[in-house]
Amino acid sequence: MEKNILISQELLSKKELLTTKITLYHFEKLEEQKRNRLEYLKRKTKEDTDYNIIHLSEAIRYGSKHLFYNYVLWLKTLLKYYGVATEDLIEHFEISKQIMSQHFAKESYDEIALYLDKAIEALKDTMHTEGSFLKETNRHYEIARSYLDAILETNRGKAINIILTAVKTGIPVEEIYLDVFQPVQYEIGWLWQSNKISVGQEHYATAVTQLAMSQLYPFIFTQEKKDYRFIACGVSEELHELGIRMVADIFEMNGWDTYFMGANTPAVSIIKIIEEKNIQVLALSATMLYHLRKVDEFIDVIKSSTKIVPKIIVGGHAFKSDPDLWKKIGADAYASDPKAAIIIAKNLINQN
Template identity: 40%
Template structure:
């Protein structure tokens, strides 16, 4: 562990000099880049190098090459949709390896080199990106397609009316959440990655869905309570919130008293909320693997305080699907892939 911690500390300390060196290597070995992109291209290359290094650090922190490999796979699909070839990304990873070897002590390097080599090899085996989250086994797949099409055409009111029609047909709110809202939010992410929609489209779809979700709250908050209490949030610096909001609403529908704290929740205020609401369970959402370290620090801080000995902690989100035992590594009590699964596991933990 010390070998990893020393290497992580050095990579974090040398992140910016390393990014400068990676950028210099990229432009030195590809003279046309200067002519084509100039200083703006150098700036973008430097930003990308920092991002690559940050993901490498998080992969090393949890000792999972899969975190870095999945990030490179995501980056490849995103870049290829913007006409940037796979060879450019693989070349950049090789420059990271060269820069790391130049700037860090040789005796500390082996884990980083191994992870970079794993990433380079992983890039050789990537298949074309044809993923969709609107699958035939979704019982509301046609309605989900219509809902997404309405939002992508800025027809928020009609999308809301579609949801109202589903409620009138007797479709449960939980099914609407899972098969309409969740499925289309995932699909929006895929469409942006493929460069088929813009960031503006993505933000509009998310904001519209949150608004439409709020219209269902009279149904969600009308059930009988069981006495269990949940505090739910996204960890500090994590701006993605709609997933944990959906999870919180599932708990509310199951009879929990829920206290949804939103995104980017500072640790100090979060613990104050846990104390104030006498929470039985803390649910934490993480979308970006870059924030795994923050979750681990938060969990360690909570576990060190005897006043929270009774508290159960559940963490979920994209990194926990990539590394199935990540929840154990960072000291939480459970993870879940879906909101339904989260409620089921929580009831067993708390009761």
């Protein structure tokens, strides 16, 4: 693990050099007729290479080829809809290997090459396909479909009304969260990744769902005293908060006293609540791979600075591809969804 951390740090320290070299090599190979947008393409290639090296560094740091493999699968799908051929991506990682072999000691390069080979393997994977997250087998498919359509029509009032009507007809709020909000937000993410909607539309969809959730709070929160205490947040620089907010709400629906602290929350604020409220379980979320280090550091601070150390559950997209990643960052468990998180949280408390 220590060797991987050193390689990860060396990659980041050489990021600017490697990005420049890989970009230049790409454009030395370009055919003359492709150079009419040279400066724009150079800038975009440099940005993408920079991003790739950051993800590579984090995957190596945690000794997880699965993390990089799944990142490259995501990248392949994203760039496909922007007209970037898979063959060009394979060439990019081959060039990356060539450049990095010139700037690292053999032992370090051999480790890096294993991850780059995994990237190339992901790009050659023809069995992996992305598809819609809205399935007709979903018990509330029609509601979810109508809700998504209203959002894509930018008809906020209609979208909210669909949700409120569903609850008034007797559908439990928890089912609205799990069978409508969750798959619709996944679908929105996929539509953006497929270049079918803009970033603006994605942000609009998230804002509508946040508003819809707030409209349901009278059905969720009660004044009764509860036995279990739970706090949820996103770490520094993590701006995606909808998923972890849904987790907190579902814990509340299942009889927990919850404290949702939002995204980008300073550790000192969390420590204060943990100690004041005698918190039993802390949930942390990370969406992007490069936020894992922040989760790691956050957990270290919590464990070393609090008089009461709660059980720590991690979740979010960054953890999905490696089932053992939570152990490497010092958490007590990983939960793939809100319902699993509740079961795991109770089991962790009962272990004491």
